[in-house]
Amino acid sequence: MRAYRDYLERTTGMTQRQLHALLPKGNEGGTMRAMVLGRISLVEGKPLKLVNLPKPIPGRDQIVVKVSACGVCHTELDEIEGRVAPSQFPMILGHEIVGRVESLGSAAKRFRKGDRVGIAWINWACGKCSFCLNGGENLCDTAKWTGKDADGGYAEYTVVSEDFAYPIPEKFSDVEAAPLLCAGVIGYRALRLSGMEDGKVLGLYGFGASAHIVIQVAKHKYPDGKVFVFTRPKQEEHQDLARKLGADWIGATGDTPPKKLDCAIDFTPVGEPVREALRNLQKGGRVVINAIRKTTLIPELDYTEHLWYEKEVKSVANVTRRDAEEFLPLAAEIPIIPETREFKLEEANEALLLLKEGKIRGAGVLKIAE
Ligand SMILES: [Zn+2]
Ligand SMILES: [Zn+2]
Numbered sequence: 001m002r003a004y005r006d007y008l009e010r011t012t013g014m015t016q017r018q019l020h021a022l023l024p025k026g027n028e029g030g031t032m033r034a035m036v037l038g039r040i041s042l043v044e045g046k047p048l049k050l051v052n053l054p055k056p057i058p059g060r061d062q063i064v065v066k067v068s069a070c071g072v073c074h075t076e077l078d079e080i081e082g083r084v085a086p087s088q089f090p091m092i093l094g095h096e097i098v099g100r101v102e103s104l105g106s107a108a109k110r111f112r113k114g115d116r117v118g119i120a121w122i123n124w125a126c127g128k129c130s131f132c133l134n135g136g137e138n139l140c141d142t143a144k145w146t147g148k149d150a151d152g153g154y155a156e157y158t159v160v161s162e163d164f165a166y167p168i169p170e171k172f173s174d175v176e177a178a179p180l181l182c183a184g185v186i187g188y189r190a191l192r193l194s195g196m197e198d199g200k201v202l203g204l205y206g207f208g209a210s211a212h213i214v215i216q217v218a219k220h221k222y223p224d225g226k227v228f229v230f231t232r233p234k235q236e237e238h239q240d241l242a243r244k245l246g247a248d249w250i251g252a253t254g255d256t257p258p259k260k261l262d263c264a265i266d267f268t269p270v271g272e273p274v275r276e277a278l279r280n281l282q283k284g285g286r287v288v289i290n291a292i293r294k295t296t297l298i299p300e301l302d303y304t305e306h307l308w309y310e311k312e313v314k315s316v317a318n319v320t321r322r323d324a325e326e327f328l329p330l331a332a333e334i335p336i337i338p339e340t341r342e343f344k345l346e347e348a349n350e351a352l353l354l355l356k357e358g359k360i361r362g363a364g365v366l367k368i369a370e
Pocket of ligand 2: 125126127128129130131132137140141142143
C-alpha cells in the first residue's frame with residue numbers, strides 16, 4: 001500500500017496524510033477508477049485527477065452502488081473553486097448518481113443486489129433535530145451532502161445509507177435519470193416554493209440543466225399558465241431549446257417581458273438577474289433563487305421599484321428525500337426526458353469547463369459504465 005500511496009502522492013498532489021485517511025486498511029475488494037479533487041483550484045486548471053482507489057465497503061445500513069452515470073452540476077464548480085468547499089480532501093465529487101446495487105451491509109434491507117437506484121445531494125441527515133422532525137431535513141445542521149462531505153459519483157463505485165437512495169422509474173435510461181436527481185429535484189422544489197398556479201406567469205432566469213426540466217413540469221401542471229424565459233444575450237442554443245419546450249416568450253436578462261411575472265425562479269450563478277426578476281415582478285409576487293452560491297453580488301435594490309407591494313425573495317437550500325420521492329414518478333408520468341450530453345469519466349474536467357462557460361445544452365452527464 002505504501003508504494004501505491006507514493007504513486008498517488010505524485011499523481012494527485014495530495015499529502016501522505018490525506019491519502020492515509022482516504023484509503024481504508026485491509027481492503028480486499030479490488031480497486032476502482034475515480035476522478036478526485038485534491039485541493040481548491042480554478043476549473044480552468046483541470047483540477048480533477050484520475051486515480052485508482054480501493055472500492056468502498058458497505059457499513060451496516062449502507063449499500064455499495066456500481067455507478068453507471070453521474071450528472072455534472074454547477075455545485076461542483078462551487079466546490080472546486082471553494083465557494084462551497086468540500087469538508088475534507090481528497091474528495092470524489094458528483095451528486096446525480098445512477099447505478100446498480102453491488103453489495104449490501106448486514107442490516108440493509110430496502111434493495112436487492114442489482115436494483116437500479118439513484119443518489120442525490122442529500123447523503124445523510126440526523127433525523128432528530130427540529131428541522132428533520134418537521135420536514136426540513138434540507139436545513140439539518142449536521143446533514144452530509146454527497147460529493148462534499150461524503151464521496152460522490154465521479155467514480156466507478158460509491159457507498160450510501162440505504163435510506164438515502166431512490167428507485168429509478170423504468171422510463172429513463174441511466175444517463176437520462178442522472179440530471180433528474182439534482183437539476184430535476186431541486187427545480188421541482190423551487191417551482192413548489194415559487195407559488196406558481198395555473199393561469200399565472202412564471203419567469204425563468206437562466207435556462208440550463210434545471211430550468212429546462214422546470215419548464216416541462218410547469219407546462220404539465222399548469223396548462224393555462226405562461227412561462228417566460230430569460231437567457232444571457234445571444235445564448236441561441238438555450239433559446240432554441242426553450243422554444244422547443246414551449247416557452248411563451250423568450251428574451252435576454254435585462255429585457256422587459258410583455259406581462260408582469262407572478263413568480264420567477266432565478267437559476268443563474270450571478271447577482272444581476274435577481275434584481276431584474278424583482279423589477280419585472282407583479283405585486284405580491286415571489287422570486288425564488290435556485291443557487292447555492294452567487295459569483296457576483298446582487299446589485300443594490302431600489303425599495304420602491306424592486307421590493308414594495310409585498311414582493312418576496314426566497315432562496316432554495318438543498319433538497320429533502322421527499323422532493324426526490326415525489327419528483328421522480330412525476331417526471332416519468334409527464335414524461336420529462338432531459339436533454340443530455342455525455343462525457344467519459346476521465347473527461348470530467350472538460351465537462352466542468354464547458355459548464356462554467358455556459359456551453360452545455362441541457363445537462364452534462366459522465367457515462368461511467370453500461
Ligand atoms: Zn447539483
Ligand atoms: Zn437534523
